[in-house]
Amino acid sequence: MKNSFLFIILLQFFSILLISSKAQPQSSLNKGSSQLVEHYDQPFLVSQDGTFACGFYPDPVGVNVFYFSIWLTNSIEKTVAWTANRDSPVNGHGSKIKFGRDGNLFLRDFNGSEVWSTSTGGSSASTISLHDSGNLVINDRKVSWEALPELCQVHGLCGENGICDYLGDQMRCSCLPGYEMKNPNNWNEGCRPKFTYSCNKIQSRFVQIPQVDFYGFDLAYKEKISYDDCEQLCLQNCTCTGFSYRLTGAGFCYPKEIEMYLNQSRKDIR
Numbered sequence: 001m002k003n004s005f006l007f008i009i010l011l012q013f014f015s016i017l018l019i020s021s022k023a024q025p026q027s028s029l030n031k032g033s034s035q036l037v038e039h040y041d042q043p044f045l046v047s048q049d050g051t052f053a054c055g056f057y058p059d060p061v062g063v064n065v066f067y068f069s070i071w072l073t074n075s076i077e078k079t080v081a082w083t084a085n086r087d088s089p090v091n092g093h094g095s096k097i098k099f100g101r102d103g104n105l106f107l108r109d110f111n112g113s114e115v116w117s118t119s120t121g122g123s124s125a126s127t128i129s130l131h132d133s134g135n136l137v138i139n140d141r142k143v144s145w146e147a148l149p150e151l152c153q154v155h156g157l158c159g160e161n162g163i164c165d166y167l168g169d170q171m172r173c174s175c176l177p178g179y180e181m182k183n184p185n186n187w188n189e190g191c192r193p194k195f196t197y198s199c200n201k202i203q204s205r206f207v208q209i210p211q212v213d214f215y216g217f218d219l220a221y222k223e224k225i226s227y228d229d230c231e232q233l234c235l236q237n238c239t240c241t242g243f244s245y246r247l248t249g250a251g252f253c254y255p256k257e258i259e260m261y262l263n264q265s266r267k268d269i270r
Helices: 002-020 227-235 258-262
Strands: 028-030 034-036 052-058 065-072 080-083 096-099 105-108 114-117 127-130 136-139 143-146 162-167 170-175 179-181 191-193 240-246 252-257 264-267
Touching (some): 227 240
Antiparallel strands (some): 028 127, 034 096, 065 080, 105 114, 127 136, 136 143, 162 170, 179 191, 240 252
């Protein structure tokens, strides 16, 4: 009986060792790190706050087709923020992503052909990191390469009617004025209006939000017109719910339709 008890204890201890030895996703990796596409269910890197992950991303439509991407982890659809090989997907067998000992991050297909790379070979870069902002960065004492040099290029991460605030290297979501979160536990679901849309020009007014990029969904494009004329252009169209106007002296006016609120971002707002 004593020997049997000892065997059970040892077996349980061995099981604990096996579980604890399983590799956990990291936010940074050193030279020589790599991953095969067969392990796509384990991210290559995960940001420290767990918001973003990068690695092999399966094509939602194609079979045995993969991309090296950065995605939002807390969304059901795993919203993609960036893709390296958008036009050149790799095979689901034998493909590999590797951070070489020369400082170059490269993606190879099943036949060994190089599909994509950061072209940082020979640099002093020693680590690759996925930041909480969703930016993938290769650096040593300075940045040698980054996936998102302009973080405002990441759209839709805060969901419909949401604004992505980039404060340095950190991202924060908020709702447009007059909107509230659809789901307090998931920003990816976006925000909903606390009012009813109206096409009545008298009842309508615009709220100015400085330093915001309303990405896409343009109803029209006008230049060399005044701010007031741009506002009137939107008020004359019931499908227009806002407009983007650049105060650079060129008079660029972009009336937007309702769906414009899907992708908004702003950077370094103090």
